[in-house]
Amino acid sequence: MDIFNFIVVILFVLNMLLALLLIFIERRNPTSTWAWLVILLILPGIGFVLYLFLGQNFHRQKMFELKTEEDTLHKKLLLQNEELIESKLVPNDSKTQRYLDMIRMNYTYSNSLYTQNNSVKIFIDGNEKFNFLLEDINNATHHIHIGYYIYKQDKIGNEILEALIKKAKKGVKVRLLYDAMGGRTIGKHFFDGLKDAGGQVAIFFPSKIPHFNIRVNYRNHRKIAVIDSKISYVGGFNIGDEYLGRSKKFGNWRDTHLRLCGDVVDGLQKRFLLDWRYASDEKIHFEQKYFKLKDQCGTTGIQIVSSGPDSVEQEIKNGFLKMIQKAQKSIYIQSPYFVPDDSIIESLRIASLSGVDVRIMIPHMPDHPFVYWATYSYVGELLKAGVKSYKYNNGFLHSKTIVVDGEIATVGTANMDIRSFKLNFEVNAFIYDHDVAGELQKIFIEDMKCCEEITEELYKNRSRIIQIKESISRLLSPIL
Numbered sequence: 001m002d003i004f005n006f007i008v009v010i011l012f013v014l015n016m017l018l019a020l021l022l023i024f025i026e027r028r029n030p031t032s033t034w035a036w037l038v039i040l041l042i043l044p045g046i047g048f049v050l051y052l053f054l055g056q057n058f059h060r061q062k063m064f065e066l067k068t069e070e071d072t073l074h075k076k077l078l079l080q081n082e083e084l085i086e087s088k089l090v091p092n093d094s095k096t097q098r099y100l101d102m103i104r105m106n107y108t109y110s111n112s113l114y115t116q117n118n119s120v121k122i123f124i125d126g127n128e129k130f131n132f133l134l135e136d137i138n139n140a141t142h143h144i145h146i147g148y149y150i151y152k153q154d155k156i157g158n159e160i161l162e163a164l165i166k167k168a169k170k171g172v173k174v175r176l177l178y179d180a181m182g183g184r185t186i187g188k189h190f191f192d193g194l195k196d197a198g199g200q201v202a203i204f205f206p207s208k209i210p211h212f213n214i215r216v217n218y219r220n221h222r223k224i225a226v227i228d229s230k231i232s233y234v235g236g237f238n239i240g241d242e243y244l245g246r247s248k249k250f251g252n253w254r255d256t257h258l259r260l261c262g263d264v265v266d267g268l269q270k271r272f273l274l275d276w277r278y279a280s281d282e283k284i285h286f287e288q289k290y291f292k293l294k295d296q297c298g299t300t301g302i303q304i305v306s307s308g309p310d311s312v313e314q315e316i317k318n319g320f321l322k323m324i325q326k327a328q329k330s331i332y333i334q335s336p337y338f339v340p341d342d343s344i345i346e347s348l349r350i351a352s353l354s355g356v357d358v359r360i361m362i363p364h365m366p367d368h369p370f371v372y373w374a375t376y377s378y379v380g381e382l383l384k385a386g387v388k389s390y391k392y393n394n395g396f397l398h399s400k401t402i403v404v405d406g407e408i409a410t411v412g413t414a415n416m417d418i419r420s421f422k423l424n425f426e427v428n429a430f431i432y433d434h435d436v437a438g439e440l441q442k443i444f445i446e447d448m449k450c451c452e453e454i455t456e457e458l459y460k461n462r463s464r465i466i467q468i469k470e471s472i473s474r475l476l477s478p479i480l
Contacts, residue, residue: 096301096432099408102322103303106430110315112303118262119298120436122411124399124443126237126244129257130156136227136259137163142289143173145226145272149219149413150182152240153190160239161190165197174199177272177279179220180206182238202280204425218309220279221413221424223257224272229292232260232268234304234429235411236398245395250365252395254447256334256411256440258429262297267304271427301432307414308425316414316428317421320402321347323430327404330357332444334399338362338375339417345378349385358382361447363398364391371417373466373473380459380470394450400428401440409437 096103106112123129137144137160144167151157168174174194178186180203191201204220225233235257237243245252260268269290277284307315324331324347331351338360340348352358360379366372379389400416403409412428414420431437 099326099432102319102326102408102430103432105322106303106305106315106319109313109318110303110305110307112267112305112430113263114301114303114432115263115267116299116301117294117297118260118264118300118302120300120302120431120433121259122436122439122443123235123237123257123259124254126253126255129233129235129237129259130160130244132259133225133233134160134163136225136231137167140167140172140227142228143175143226144228145175145177145224145269145276147177147220147222147224147272147275148182148239149179149221149223150238150240151176151178151186152238152242153186154241155246156241156244157239161194164199165193168194168197168199171198175272175276175280176201177204177220177276179204181216181219182221200280200282202276202282204275204279217423219424220275221420222271222275222306222427223413224268224275224427226265226269226272229265229269229290230261230294232265234258234260234268234413234427236400236413243398250367250396254392254395254397254399256399256401256443258411260302260429261294262300262302263294264302264304264429265294266291267302268427271304271306275425299433300436303430303432304427305430306425306427307421309423310425314421316412316426317341317344319410319428319430320344320414320416323402323404323408323410324348324351326408327351327356329405330359330403330441332359332361332401332403332441333416334361334397334401334444334447335416336363336396336398336400337368337371337415337417337419338378339371339419340378341418341421344416345382348382348387352382352386358387359390359444359448360387361390361392361397361444361451363396364393364452365396367396369469370473373469376454376466377470377474379454383454383456383459389454390448390451391454392447392451397447401444403437403441403444406438406441407434408432409440411440 103114107114121132123132144164146160146164164174164176174197176191176194176199178201183203191199195201205218223233223235223238236255237257241247242250243253243255247253270286273284273286273290276282305315305319307313307317321343324344331348348358348360360382362375362379363372379387383389400414401409401411402416409431410428411431412426414424414426414428420426
């Protein structure tokens, strides 16, 4: 047997073994299974390599067994006082009573307390967001908890690091967490100054080989900052110059981020500490110093909902679905990636056919080609049901926002895609407030001035090459 025939036989055997693994051992969702089987059929060898990077699933339960146990344990410790739970479950204002079933659902499946002593500041520009964050870091007196999916070793990355080092030298407890995939370009000694100053650094799901991580799945996509248990941040901005519009490729970076004060801070603090315990092996306790009583900040009702591959339910996706189903007037969605599952697609179709004004805004330019063309195919499909779709042309749209009826909204790290629903660790703020939701709706309408509408006519007249890209990407969408 010559070398070529030998390689063909090996590839055939590997494909067959992997196909059997997918069907009988991993027992995936049938749609995902079929997608992988097609890839193995049409791309023998290459499909096997892709699976190693994107598809491996059989160690998931073992990998996150400890994390699931610890999350459950400490959530229970935080929720021992049932009177407190009930008082934080029931909204005070009559308008929010309409969403009581949604609030209870988020509590039941995500242990997410409803709090109403909160204030919200919205950022849509990275420069403003980081100016506020740096000021809050500089004013910290007790602790700073920073957890980001991406941390870049560039100008803003160094600026934040220097601020953290200064505070650590003054005795402020600094904990910095970043994802191994998102921080893969960081040099080995980049954080040495912070460690020498007494700060701590942990990597989520690190690779055994520096700068090379075979696992694309199970990334900590969250972006959380908590300062002195008084102020917190959550949203779409990572730490890097491109998020301040300094990238030649993307130019202006349009994102949405929140600065939250009040009782809601405890929800993000809890989320960070649970992630920190898993990544650092530090048996940090949920002490009172990390959950201090808050001054009166405002009246905005908020729940912090997180989800991930260690979740039994897809909590954030369920929250999205509930919002869509509650809509009576309008649904405004911004997402850089729009690769939803059938439940989301059908809910949006039904809402639009029922007379709800459904609008979806996506980027004009792709940063991940396959995901972009899958996104384009899904918005194209929804046009037939009367959904309005727009391409944002003023730089790159990275905002992850849903606004319903100008009354409730969600902002966070989860995209409207299967990866965020199932494979990434995400966190979102669900906001029950007319003023905040109304402001986010106004921002969406203002963004429409920088958009090109994707009309049915425009979509039908797309080129043959785009149709081919869409078809291939749509086929791969269950694994993107």
